[in-house]
Amino acid sequence: MPAPLIEFPADDPDRALRFWHGVLGVDLAPRQQDAGSGWETETDGLRLGVHERGKGPGDTGSLPYFTVADLPATLARIAELGGTVIHPGERWAICRDSEGSPFALAAA
Secondary structure: OOOOEEEEEEOOHHHHHHHHHHHHOOOOEEOOHHHOOOEEEEEOOEEEEEEEOOOOOOOOOOEEEEEEOOHHHHHHHHHHOOOEEEEOOOOEEEEEOOOOOEEEEEEO
16 A cells, blocks of 8 residues: 655745645656646655645645545445545545544545
8 A cells, every 4th residue: 555645735836845845855846747746755755745725625624535445345445434425436536534633535
C-alpha cells in the first residue's frame, strides 16, 4: 500500500510551496494532468500535495488521502460504520469519519 497522501489547500500556492520546501526540504512538482491540479511530491515515505484553495469539500483544511483496493466497497462500509461520504467519485472520494473528521480515499 502506498503512503497516504496529505493534501493542503492554499490561498497562495507559491507561498505554500516555499513553506513546505523550507520546513521539510522537499520540492513539489506540478501534477500530471490526469491527476488533477496542484503540486505533489513523494519522497522517503512522504506523499505531500498542495492545490489552490477552491470551494469544494476538500478545500477547508488539510486532507489525508488513503489508497484502497475497492473504492465502492469501502464507501459502503463508511456508512455502515457511522461515517459520511461527502463527495463520492469513481477514482477518489471525500468522506468524514464517525467523529466528523474529513479524509479522502483514492482507488488503487
